[in-house]
Amino acid sequence: MNNTSEITVEKTTAGKTTWQFILEELKPKGKIFTPFNIISVPIILLGIVLIVIRFIYGIGSITNLTQEVPWGLWIGFDVVTGVAFAGGAYVITFMVYILNMHKYHSIVKVTVLNGFLAYVFYAGALLLDLGRPWNVINPIIGNSFGTSSVLFLVAWHFLLYMMAQLIEFSPTIAEWLGKKRAHKILSGMTLAAVIFGITLSTLHQSGLGALYLMAKDKIHPLWYSEFIPVMFFVSSIFAGLSMVIFEGSISHKVFFHQISEKNKKAHNSIIRGLSKICAGAMFAYFFLQILVFVHGKHWTLLNTGMGYWYLTEMIGFVALPMVLFYYSYRRNNILLIKIASIITILGIIINRLNVTVIGFRWDAASHYFPSWMEIAVTLCVLFIEIWVFRWVIRRMPVLSDPPSWVTKNK
Amino acid sequence: MKIERRNFLRILGVTGVSLALNKPLNAKPETAEDVEFYGILYDATRCVGCQSCEYACAESNGLPEPTGMPEVGIVRKTDETRRTIVNAYDTSKGEVYLKRQCMHCNQPACDAACLTQAMHKTEEGPVIWRGDKCMGCRYCMVSCPFDVPKFEYHSANPKIIKCDMCHDRLLEGQKPACVENCPAEALIFGKRRDLIAEARKRIVENPDMYVDHIYGEHEAGGTSFLYLSPVPFEELGLNTKVQKSSYPALSKGFLYSVPTIFVLWPTLLLGIHEATKNNHPINPEENE
Ligand code: SF4
Ligand code: SF4
Numbered sequence: 001m002n003n004t005s006e007i008t009v010e011k012t013t014a015g016k017t018t019w020q021f022i023l024e025e026l027k028p029k030g031k032i033f034t035p036f037n038i039i040s041v042p043i044i045l046l047g048i049v050l051i052v053i054r055f056i057y058g059i060g061s062i063t064n065l066t067q068e069v070p071w072g073l074w075i076g077f078d079v080v081t082g083v084a085f086a087g088g089a090y091v092i093t094f095m096v097y098i099l100n101m102h103k104y105h106s107i108v109k110v111t112v113l114n115g116f117l118a119y120v121f122y123a124g125a126l127l128l129d130l131g132r133p134w135n136v137i138n139p140i141i142g143n144s145f146g147t148s149s150v151l152f153l154v155a156w157h158f159l160l161y162m163m164a165q166l167i168e169f170s171p172t173i174a175e176w177l178g179k180k181r182a183h184k185i186l187s188g189m190t191l192a193a194v195i196f197g198i199t200l201s202t203l204h205q206s207g208l209g210a211l212y213l214m215a216k217d218k219i220h221p222l223w224y225s226e227f228i229p230v231m232f233f234v235s236s237i238f239a240g241l242s243m244v245i246f247e248g249s250i251s252h253k254v255f256f257h258q259i260s261e262k263n264k265k266a267h268n269s270i271i272r273g274l275s276k277i278c279a280g281a282m283f284a285y286f287f288l289q290i291l292v293f294v295h296g297k298h299w300t301l302l303n304t305g306m307g308y309w310y311l312t313e314m315i316g317f318v319a320l321p322m323v324l325f326y327y328s329y330r331r332n333n334i335l336l337i338k339i340a341s342i343i344t345i346l347g348i349i350i351n352r353l354n355v356t357v358i359g360f361r362w363d364a365a366s367h368y369f370p371s372w373m374e375i376a377v378t379l380c381v382l383f384i385e386i387w388v389f390r391w392v393i394r395r396m397p398v399l400s401d402p403p404s405w406v407t408k409n410k
Numbered sequence: 411m412k413i414e415r416r417n418f419l420r421i422l423g424v425t426g427v428s429l430a431l432n433k434p435l436n437a438k439p440e441t442a443e444d445v446e447f448y449g450i451l452y453d454a455t456r457c458v459g460c461q462s463c464e465y466a467c468a469e470s471n472g473l474p475e476p477t478g479m480p481e482v483g484i485v486r487k488t489d490e491t492r493r494t495i496v497n498a499y500d501t502s503k504g505e506v507y508l509k510r511q512c513m514h515c516n517q518p519a520c521d522a523a524c525l526t527q528a529m530h531k532t533e534e535g536p537v538i539w540r541g542d543k544c545m546g547c548r549y550c551m552v553s554c555p556f557d558v559p560k561f562e563y564h565s566a567n568p569k570i571i572k573c574d575m576c577h578d579r580l581l582e583g584q585k586p587a588c589v590e591n592c593p594a595e596a597l598i599f600g601k602r603r604d605l606i607a608e609a610r611k612r613i614v615e616n617p618d619m620y621v622d623h624i625y626g627e628h629e630a631g632g633t634s635f636l637y638l639s640p641v642p643f644e645e646l647g648l649n650t651k652v653q654k655s656s657y658p659a660l661s662k663g664f665l666y667s668v669p670t671i672f673v674l675w676p677t678l679l680l681g682i683h684e685a686t687k688n689n690h691p692i693n694p695e696e697n698e
Contacts (some may be wrong), residue, residue: 060564065563099682100686135528135543138545146660195679198675
């Protein structure tokens with residue numbers, strides 16, 4: 001151990017106990033009246049009021065759910081779509097720790113943090129949607145294992161994957177707290193956590209699609225096939241990476257001062273690399289979609305309203321961004337890559353909602369449309385997540401370089 | 411360290427296997443023929459649309475008194491206040507009544523969907539809901555091909571509402587309330603196998619009176635509630651697009667692949683990790 005590292009640790013904790021340090025860190029840093037705060041705070045407060053109402057008067061008091069459409073925006077968007085976007089974490093850890101592509105190492109921490117928070121908050125949103133949440137421990141503590149249920153599998157995987165991600169992220173927390181011994185132990189667990197996490201992700205990304213396998217007669221045939229799990233898995237790859245590109249560009253602006261010089265330089269090259277991977281994954285996905293379509297023999301359905309909608313999704317939100325990703329990768333056009341990632345993100349939202357909400361009971365007499373209160377609660381969850389994210393970024397060495405004792409010790 | 415990791419992964423793999431295999435090992439018998447489920451046979455040619463079953467059901471289950479009556483052109487639906495409903499249909503053979511309720515599938519989608527085993531196919535045949543287990547996720551509603559389970563959206567302690575074939579009464583040796591109170595003998599209760607034999611007999615003895623189809627014999631892999639009708643079932647608003655094999659089978663393929671992935675993936679990932687480790691010179695600036 002050398003002198004400089006000692007000094008850094010001294011400075012971070014400065015003679016305080018860890019708890020004192022954490023308490024101090026809880027205080028807000030940065031300006032209070034930013035546009036983001038001014039918009040988000042009222043919505044968060046409103047959301048909390050709505051959540052209280054929901055627990056007193058029942059789910060129906062603030063949602064438009066019906067007996068025919070029991071899962072709406074909170075499942076279809078918050079959980080199913082949100083988890084697809086959180087897929088970036090397993091893809092990036094796969095590239096860095098399994099394929100040893102060190103180029104992407106600098107974005108691992110922030111991606112894992114994003115993924116972890118997404119799971120925590122979306123699983124939290126799931127609790128809001130449970131009518132009898134006090135029984136949520138039943139499938140976990142084992143007095144009622146519904147092992148033939150896809151949802152059982154997904155629930156368990158959420159839980160385990162959150163732990164795996166926490167372990168993956170924990171060295172950064174140790175760096176923040178200046179805990180050297182813990183840092184060493186936790187770093188040693190990274191590879192195991194990554195391998196476990198990727199396995200879990202493969203299964204629950206596809207599992208989210210498998211949830212709908214039994215709803216065969218209820219989902220529009222253009223979106224239902226026995227291959228939904230495969231589709232969900234493959235699309236989670238580029239969904240996650242597009243989110244990494246998009247979110248990374250925003251972080252890059254907002255937290256510019258926190259980002260180390262080295263990472264600033266690497267940023268464009270990373271985005272370009274991801275763009276190539278997105279194009280590849282989207283090509284595979286597009287090809288699979290065509291296979292499934294041809295296999296399903298749904299030609300006549302194309303000439304209907306839902307058919308045009310299907311074509312819009314496939315051409316406008318899969319084929320188009322796929323071509324854009326490839327083209328801008330070749331031309332090294334970073335702006336175009338960002339545009340492609342936004343189109344892809346929209347496409348994923350459309351796709352997941354088509355399976356879970358829009359195409360679900362498409363033939364029913366009355367359609368489900370989320371109430372403004374469901375949307376407000378969704379935004380509330382999203383904003384709280386961003387707040388926590390910002391809190392962490394401002395304090396822990398996520399985007400910035402780790403304290404010098406970490407690198408020196410190696 | 412490496413060995414520890416491998417062991418760790420192996421244990422995880424095994425856990426994954428047991429989690430996923432648990433059910434298939436002690437799963438219910440695959441075909442309806444091996445089990446003696448009880449069931450109900452409803453004969454639409456005998457039903458007079460008197461709603462006695464609706465009233466008996468409401469009384470027996472502490473639900474509000476039924477409102478409305480069977481009327482052609484109006485499709486009443488079961489909901490959180492009524493577990494069964496009788497509707498009238500204008501058909502090619504005049505006005506025909508049809509009772510609706512849970513089908514008590516032999517291999518119910520709701521039971522397979524339920525992650526807490528709150529929805530449960532009993533040995534006797536009825537599919538019941540158990541409030542002490544249910545977490546209100548409504549996945550049973552998403553999965554049921556007949557849209558049977560209903561949810562109390564306006565309650566802070568919501569229940570899933572559906573016909574349970576009066577399971578409690580059966581255990582006491584009584585018949586379901588609807589069967590007991592049907593004045594026209596449109597409903598009969600018995601062993602499913604006997605009911606199918608009886609239904610066949612009626613079709614054979616009166617071929618002009620019935621369509622040659624027992625709805626529920628094969629629908630959704632077979633159900634404990636069986637229908638006889640004078641007209642094709644689509645005229646009575648029953649879901650005739652329902653598949654003939656069981657619904658839980660649709661997600662079996664996925665569930666069976668879980669243990670395989672749980673064993674293969676970690677091994678594969680570790681292998682790739684080892685193989686690529688030396689391809690890229692490790693940048694001394696990176697940690698790990
Ligand atoms: S009809 Fe629906 S609720 Fe009734 S047993 Fe079958 S799947 Fe379950
Ligand atoms: S709502 Fe209750 S009974 Fe239905 S699947 Fe969920 S836990 Fe099971």
